[in-house]
Amino acid sequence: MATVIIPTPLRKxxxxxxxxxxxxxxxxxxxLDLSTNFPDLKKHLVDEKGEIRSxxxxxxxxxxxRDLALGKTPLSQETVVSIVPAIAGGLA
Amino acid sequence: xxxYQDITFSKAExxxxxxxxxxxxFGLAAQxxxxxxKVLVIGSGGLGSPLLLYLAxxxxxxxxxxxxxxxxxxxxxxxxxxxxxDVGRAKARAAKSRLQALNPHIKIQLHxxxxxxxxxxxxVKKYDVVADGTDNFPTRYLVNDACxxxxxxxxxxxxxxxxxxxxxxxxxxxxxxxxxxxxxLYPTPPPPGLVPSCAEGGVLGVLPGIVGSMQANEVxxxxxxxxxxxxxxxxxxxxxxxxxxxxNIKRRADNPLNGDNPSITQLxxxxxxxxxxxxxxxxxxxxxxxxxxxxxxxxxxxQLIDVREPNEYETANIGGLLLPLGTVTEHxxxxxxDVKVVVHCRSGVRSAKAIRALEAQYGLDNxxxxxxxxxxxxxxxxxx
Numbered sequence: 475m476a477t478v479i480i481p482t483p484l485r486k487x488x489x490x491x492x493x494x495x496x497x498x499x500x501x502x503x504x505x506l507d508l509s510t511n512f513p514d515l516k517k518h519l520v521d522e523k524g525e526i527r528s529x530x531x532x533x534x535x536x537x538x539x540r541d542l543a544l545g546k547t548p549l550s551q552e553t554v555v556s557i558v559p560a561i562a563g564g565l566a
Numbered sequence: 567x568x569x570y571q572d573i574t575f576s577k578a579e580x581x582x583x584x585x586x587x588x589x590x591x592f593g594l595a596a597q598x599x600x601x602x603x604k605v606l607v608i609g610s611g612g613l614g615s616p617l618l619l620y621l622a623x624x625x626x627x628x629x630x631x632x633x634x635x636x637x638x639x640x641x642x643x644x645x646x647x648x649x650x651x652d653v654g655r656a657k658a659r660a661a662k663s664r665l666q667a668l669n670p671h672i673k674i675q676l677h678x679x680x681x682x683x684x685x686x687x688x689x690v691k692k693y694d695v696v697a698d699g700t701d702n703f704p705t706r707y708l709v710n711d712a713c714x715x716x717x718x719x720x721x722x723x724x725x726x727x728x729x730x731x732x733x734x735x736x737x738x739x740x741x742x743x744x745x746x747x748x749x750x751l752y753p754t755p756p757p758p759g760l761v762p763s764c765a766e767g768g769v770l771g772v773l774p775g776i777v778g779s780m781q782a783n784e785v786x787x788x789x790x791x792x793x794x795x796x797x798x799x800x801x802x803x804x805x806x807x808x809x810x811x812x813x814n815i816k817r818r819a820d821n822p823l824n825g826d827n828p829s830i831t832q833l834x835x836x837x838x839x840x841x842x843x844x845x846x847x848x849x850x851x852x853x854x855x856x857x858x859x860x861x862x863x864x865x866x867x868x869q870l871i872d873v874r875e876p877n878e879y880e881t882a883n884i885g886g887l888l889l890p891l892g893t894v895t896e897h898x899x900x901x902x903x904d905v906k907v908v909v910h911c912r913s914g915v916r917s918a919k920a921i922r923a924l925e926a927q928y929g930l931d932n933x934x935x936x937x938x939x940x941x942x943x944x945x946x947x948x949x950x
Binding site for chain 2: 479481482492527529531533536537538540541556558560561562563
């Protein structure tokens, strides 16, 4: 079980839920679970090839999964997984 | 900022900055560094408002503002730099009046223009530190790339609805170690339409106030060397749930700007990079000033068209036929079909638009955009 934090722009796909508890052993399983339960969210998480979108960062604890083991990064009971998309606002 | 030790203050300035100077870890030296510093703020909107107010109040000696927009009623919900009387005024000018009223001891330099691949390096190179408060992905990547190419620190902040992000990019620490930049964090932007802008998605008015103030704090730390800047870390603020998180970010070997095999050595077309131009749209033909001068020297036949406005033409021209962009397609009959036609404007943006319109409407294929426009021409002509 890991706690997954959904960013504001993607909450409309998770019935406005900000935090989800997901039974998953690694990051890939989290994405699979999210894609299954929230089909509209899938295209925002992975591309056609199933690769994690490059404008999306996933952090396990404080660290980027690109510095860990990407999708295979293992999760434990207390792990917090944060999905952080690029946002560009500021001026408008 | 090398000679900050030589910076002196008037009595009035010393009184104004007293609460800085008496902080033990700050002192007169940090205040001198602030006065010696040149900071470029890109965008004077939601983030730019608190950023500019605090940087001006703090005594940053030279503040540049890049802003082309006009104050609108819908700005006032969060852009606290402006008041009701400013509506309809150019933001850059309104910002300058407000900031000079706040602190007459500093210099404000206005760049009343949109930041583009053509002008970014020229503008950014005059400053020590850049603070990016823009609202779109093409400009985010443009600012980042310009900063990396010129070796400037980019203090970054971004907001959306209730979320804020802050980081310090391309920062070289005291040991000479360079931190990550925006492309290390986000290699490519989201495709258009997938992530809405603030104009579509909205933003809580106070959020840019909070996040822009944090950005100002980082600018001041980078300049003064006080504290530890937010380099190599990404700060996230969720105003809705009042949660903050700070993540570690690193440089990446595949960064196209400064990774192991850099492939980007100059500014690119960021609208195209961000998918805002039709990928099927074929690029327009360009001609450099150098080649153009060669054509002239060799007596190569060509026709030169100037798509700027009559007042610009009057100030300076290079002998082109004046057909302003707004009406150029109506005068297409004046374009020769039998020779190459070189189209120019001030910097190359309007002439590119003119060429696209002419190609689309008349199927012309003999049009060449003068790269860098009359500015590049004059620069080159001076060198020759």
